[in-house]
Amino acid sequence: MTRTAFFISDGTGITAESLGRSLLAQFENVEIRMLTKPYIDSVDKARRLVSIIEATAVKDGTTPIIIDTIVDQDVRNVIREAPGFQVDIFSTFLEPLEQELATHSSYSVGRTHSIGSDDVYMDRIHSVHFALDNDDGARTHQYDQADIILVGVSRCGKTPTSLYLALQFGVRAANYPLTEDDQDDNGNLKLPEVLARHRHKLFGLTIDPRRLAAIRHERRPNSRYSSMDQCVQEVEQAQALYRRMHIPFIDTTRFSVEEISTRMIAETGIHRRFSPR
Amino acid sequence: MTRTAFFISDGTGITAESLGRSLLAQFENVEIRMLTKPYIDSVDKARRLVSIIEATAVKDGTTPIIIDTIVDQDVRNVIREAPGFQVDIFSTFLEPLEQELATHSSYSVGRTHSIGSDDVYMDRIHSVHFALDNDDGARTHQYDQADIILVGVSRCGKTPTSLYLALQFGVRAANYPLTEDDQDDNGNLKLPEVLARHRHKLFGLTIDPRRLAAIRHERRPNSRYSSMDQCVQEVEQAQALYRRMHIPFIDTTRFSVEEISTRMIAETGIHRRFSPR
Numbered sequence: 442m443t444r445t446a447f448f449i450s451d452g453t454g455i456t457a458e459s460l461g462r463s464l465l466a467q468f469e470n471v472e473i474r475m476l477t478k479p480y481i482d483s484v485d486k487a488r489r490l491v492s493i494i495e496a497t498a499v500k501d502g503t504t505p506i507i508i509d510t511i512v513d514q515d516v517r518n519v520i521r522e523a524p525g526f527q528v529d530i531f532s533t534f535l536e537p538l539e540q541e542l543a544t545h546s547s548y549s550v551g552r553t554h555s556i557g558s559d560d561v562y563m564d565r566i567h568s569v570h571f572a573l574d575n576d577d578g579a580r581t582h583q584y585d586q587a588d589i590i591l592v593g594v595s596r597c598g599k600t601p602t603s604l605y606l607a608l609q610f611g612v613r614a615a616n617y618p619l620t621e622d623d624q625d626d627n628g629n630l631k632l633p634e635v636l637a638r639h640r641h642k643l644f645g646l647t648i649d650p651r652r653l654a655a656i657r658h659e660r661r662p663n664s665r666y667s668s669m670d671q672c673v674q675e676v677e678q679a680q681a682l683y684r685r686m687h688i689p690f691i692d693t694t695r696f697s698v699e700e701i702s703t704r705m706i707a708e709t710g711i712h713r714r715f716s717p718r
Numbered sequence: 719m720t721r722t723a724f725f726i727s728d729g730t731g732i733t734a735e736s737l738g739r740s741l742l743a744q745f746e747n748v749e750i751r752m753l754t755k756p757y758i759d760s761v762d763k764a765r766r767l768v769s770i771i772e773a774t775a776v777k778d779g780t781t782p783i784i785i786d787t788i789v790d791q792d793v794r795n796v797i798r799e800a801p802g803f804q805v806d807i808f809s810t811f812l813e814p815l816e817q818e819l820a821t822h823s824s825y826s827v828g829r830t831h832s833i834g835s836d837d838v839y840m841d842r843i844h845s846v847h848f849a850l851d852n853d854d855g856a857r858t859h860q861y862d863q864a865d866i867i868l869v870g871v872s873r874c875g876k877t878p879t880s881l882y883l884a885l886q887f888g889v890r891a892a893n894y895p896l897t898e899d900d901q902d903d904n905g906n907l908k909l910p911e912v913l914a915r916h917r918h919k920l921f922g923l924t925i926d927p928r929r930l931a932a933i934r935h936e937r938r939p940n941s942r943y944s945s946m947d948q949c950v951q952e953v954e955q956a957q958a959l960y961r962r963m964h965i966p967f968i969d970t971t972r973f974s975v976e977e978i979s980t981r982m983i984a985e986t987g988i989h990r991r992f993s994p995r
Binding site for chain 2: 444452453454455456458459460462463464465467468470471475477479480506510512526528530531533534535537538539541542544562563565566567569570573576596598600601604605608656659697698699700703704707716
């Protein structure tokens with residue numbers, strides 16, 4: 442039997458969905474269809490949604506799970522009429538918080554994901570363009586402005602991580618690909634001069650060679666570039682370099698971009714210019 | 719009096735921080751310093767954190783607020799000893815959910831932000847590279863594979879939005895700049911042929927000309943490009959084009975990238991290849 446969970450918000454729905462998925466992920470053996478309903482910011486929209494929830498209850502043959510972060514009292518009252526197991530995050534925690542803080546909350550909608558100050562907006566745009574301009578070693582003369590420089594072999598996850606750091610935390614992340622072109626006389630990978638100068642900013646990525654081969658295969662099937670031999674060799678060389686030069690590094694194989702990024706920040710103590718929104 | 723809030727997690731801390739900020743944003747008149755403490759995944763780490771919380775309580779002269787999404791019972795028990803107003807999200811909601819779902823939860827750590835399936839990982843990488851390859855009109859021959867094509871004047875927010883759509887939802891978003899080069903005989907902006915062919919995929923961005931001028935000024939100070947006259951004219955022309963061609967559009971001035979992206983998805987019904995993580 443499949444159950445349906447509704448994540449309902451008067452804003453983006455990001456908080457409701459994030460919390461809802463965290464909670465429901467704890468129930469592996471229950472099949473749950475998850476639907477996010479953002480921008481339910483009027484009594485009318487709430488009524489229409491209640492009809493949908495009612496129809497879903499009939500179709501599923503069981504009550505849906507309703508997880509919401511709606512702030513407006515009137516809208517929330519309508520949702521409360523829907524048939525379902527209701528997880529009302531705001532009323533559960535706001536009232537005790539009001540007592541603790543000895544003040545009334547302002548009950549404003551979607552404050553967290555709204556645009557915030559001009560500074561945050563500018564910082565964000567600036568960081569994203571910094572990541573793009575300094576992607577894949579394209580430029581190196583701005584490295585003195587970088588907060589962090591990611592290094593690693595081609596397709597180990599440098600670009601998505603740089604962009605995530607920029608978008609979510611305002612971190613200025615450059616990235617530089619390690620390739621066979623940078624070798625010393627013994628055939629070992631060496632740090633190019635431009636990276637050696639900024640060694641304290643470097644953070645390495647590594648990856649399981651099998652996964653790397655699979656990813657590269659999507660891009661250039663049956664090439665030397667995507668062969669297991671090539672991937673094993675490149676990854677081994679990169680890891681040897683990290684160890685020799687005492688560059689902190691992380692294995693991206695088992696981690697999502699969120700985990701790689703938050704672990705880097707935790708490990709290096711890089712300053713976040715703003716918070717995840 | 720400033721109070722301190724700790725957002726504590728055994729994973730990335732994204733859920734705890736997202737919810738914590740949503741809750742505390744309701745208390746505008748209280749000054750709250752917010753600290754995120756991710757990867758508190760052992761009793762030892764929890765004990766060290768409790769010492770920090772104790773010291774903070776003394777320094778602040780008041781008890782901190784503690785908002786956590788720790789799943790492990792032993793780790794959570796240690797945190798419970800810290801002096802503070804505790805918002806224990808998981809135990810508040812998990813037990814009632816267990817009853818409702820008539821099953822025990824698996825109490826596993828950080829399931830939501832972990833890497834998930836290979837498919838999700840590949841989709842994400844593919845979407846990010848799609849956004850990069852198709853940024854700023856760089857390429858147009860892949861538009862048949864695009865889920866959405868953002869159009870708008872230079873620096874109105876196309877690139878950050880495309881990247882956010884890719885990273886968070888796996889949406890393949892291309893973007894194309896509207897410039898004076900594309901005018902009809904009457905001096906009106908017109909859709910270049912390559913866009914006209916994909917008109918049903920277009921989504922317009924617009925922006926307050928004053929804000930646009932400020933953003934452009936950061937890039938090229940005191941240029942024609944960043945002048946108010948130029949910004950006013952470009953924005954007016956773009957909006958006229960959207961109306962004439964019935965292209966849905968959104969004003970990015972008051973909205974964050976999260977809001978722009980989630981509103982676009984809500985309005986167009988684009989399929990999300992995966993969920994925000």
